[in-house]
Amino acid sequence: MAIDQSMKQHLLQRINDRTAVVGVIGLGYVGLPLAVEFAKAGFHVIGYDVSERVTALLMRGESHIQDVSKAEVAALVKSGHLEATTDESRLHDADAISIAVPTPLSKTRDPDMSYVIAATDAATRQAHPGMLVVLESTTYPGTTREVMLPAFTEKGLTVGEDIFLAFSPERVDPGNPKYHTKNTPKVVGGITPNCTEVATALYASCIDTIVPVASTEAAELVKLLENTFRSVNIGLVNEMAIVCDKLGVDVWDVIDAAATKPFGFMKFTPGPGIGGHCIPLDPHYLAWKMRTLNYKTRFIDLASEINSEMPAFVVEKVAHALNDERKAVNGSRVLVIGVAYKKDIDDMRESPALDVMRLLEERGATVAYHDPHVPSFREDGHVFTGVALSDEELGRADAVVIVTDHSSVDYQRIVDGASVVVDARNVTARLRPSRARIVALSTAPAPGGAAAPAPSTAPRREAVTAR
Numbered sequence: 001m002a003i004d005q006s007m008k009q010h011l012l013q014r015i016n017d018r019t020a021v022v023g024v025i026g027l028g029y030v031g032l033p034l035a036v037e038f039a040k041a042g043f044h045v046i047g048y049d050v051s052e053r054v055t056a057l058l059m060r061g062e063s064h065i066q067d068v069s070k071a072e073v074a075a076l077v078k079s080g081h082l083e084a085t086t087d088e089s090r091l092h093d094a095d096a097i098s099i100a101v102p103t104p105l106s107k108t109r110d111p112d113m114s115y116v117i118a119a120t121d122a123a124t125r126q127a128h129p130g131m132l133v134v135l136e137s138t139t140y141p142g143t144t145r146e147v148m149l150p151a152f153t154e155k156g157l158t159v160g161e162d163i164f165l166a167f168s169p170e171r172v173d174p175g176n177p178k179y180h181t182k183n184t185p186k187v188v189g190g191i192t193p194n195c196t197e198v199a200t201a202l203y204a205s206c207i208d209t210i211v212p213v214a215s216t217e218a219a220e221l222v223k224l225l226e227n228t229f230r231s232v233n234i235g236l237v238n239e240m241a242i243v244c245d246k247l248g249v250d251v252w253d254v255i256d257a258a259a260t261k262p263f264g265f266m267k268f269t270p271g272p273g274i275g276g277h278c279i280p281l282d283p284h285y286l287a288w289k290m291r292t293l294n295y296k297t298r299f300i301d302l303a304s305e306i307n308s309e310m311p312a313f314v315v316e317k318v319a320h321a322l323n324d325e326r327k328a329v330n331g332s333r334v335l336v337i338g339v340a341y342k343k344d345i346d347d348m349r350e351s352p353a354l355d356v357m358r359l360l361e362e363r364g365a366t367v368a369y370h371d372p373h374v375p376s377f378r379e380d381g382h383v384f385t386g387v388a389l390s391d392e393e394l395g396r397a398d399a400v401v402i403v404t405d406h407s408s409v410d411y412q413r414i415v416d417g418a419s420v421v422v423d424a425r426n427v428t429a430r431l432r433p434s435r436a437r438i439v440a441l442s443t444a445p446a447p448g449g450a451a452a453p454a455p456s457t458a459p460r461r462e463a464v465t466a467r
């Protein structure tokens, strides 16, 4: 017992005086900002990634993550606080390891745990008594205890006594100007109270608020509740857009008015679908786990169904808008504005724009895109290269469809230069009168009749019902 206590005290002491070395496995959207926070707190940080490209770039003082500046990385590498390596054995020097590797879904939408297992294997190989290991990757409840714990016990380490194991969900919101790694409260749940205590001490060194919970399962579920909450509410508001479209009511008007209620309502907005590494995927981790316990998570399934139908809803809008111009989708040129999954970031993962583009191409359209954050991208072996937002591009497009509402795009120019604009994000609502016929996700008919052109003093917004 005295030895166990000294292990914990020794680690707490090293965390407290910043002599602890912190390892981070996986230097992506989550791992790099975390590594930077640890380094800024005064620890020596060993960032381990399997990508030679990523580690070499970081060691040159550059950054591949939009929310982490090149200057910050360069200064931390230069001062010796941050190193990036593909050499797994460097992790042996670490007193604490945070794991932030991908947790995708397989083709059958089951959890793909291969990255977590590979990272756990690396951490286990390099583990030594007195080490803390924390999983940050979003995953199903039970992962830390069922997948990671046996790996360490098989090595002869006793968790909570001579090795400490915890789960702490990463909640980073890429592109958020207000909340980032340091000022977003961090939930921590350990396998034992000692594990929670040590993990809390580590994160408290660089994150403003720590929220300890009773177990690793509780910590795993916190993240899944948060993202399921978002998925379900976005699904609800997307369904409301379809409802409003069928009723000839402007959904944005309804939402804005509902949001004036000072209690009991939280504003979510409809759109072309959901994207990113979290909201479309994470709830399925929970759904999968519950299937193994013979329980069907109905909210998750329904929200996923509605959200994944939104790209087709938007494409129907384009088809009807073209039809009103006596044009077919087949042979038309469609310019997609914004392909990142949300505004002001460069992340394409699970972006609904990919579905919108694919569905338009399947119907014979020629599709071009403009995105100030994504100059080019690769999908299914194809390389897509964006076009500049020129008068020529706007003029030659039979329809423009706004999928992602990046702040830096000149929407006035779009509605002035294009003939038909399908606006899935309501960014054109407050623009000057324009040449373009604007089709919103759902729009109220003009006073006095269905789908009549609006007065010429405002951009024309019409209801085109996607059937």
Ligand SMILES: NC(=O)c1ccc[n+]([C@@H]2O[C@H](COP(=O)([O-])OP(=O)(O)OC[C@H]3O[C@@H](n4cnc5c(N)ncnc54)[C@H](O)[C@@H]3O)[C@@H](O)[C@H]2O)c1
Binding pocket: 025, 026, 027, 028, 029, 030, 031, 048, 049, 050, 051, 054, 100, 101, 102, 103, 115, 118, 119, 122, 136, 137, 138, 139, 170, 171, 172, 173, 174, 276, 277, 278
């Ligand atoms: N991106 C987000 O906004 C976000 C937010 C909250 C939580 N998360 C969760 O965090 C986790 C990581 O997501 P991300 O967006 O940072 O992923 P990412 O793809 O941006 O980064 C993952 C990194 O891990 C590296 N990697 C993969 N396998 C490895 C291994 N065995 N050893 C070492 N490095 C390895 C990859 O090369 C890559 O650089 C996921 O579980 C995700 O769900 C992501």
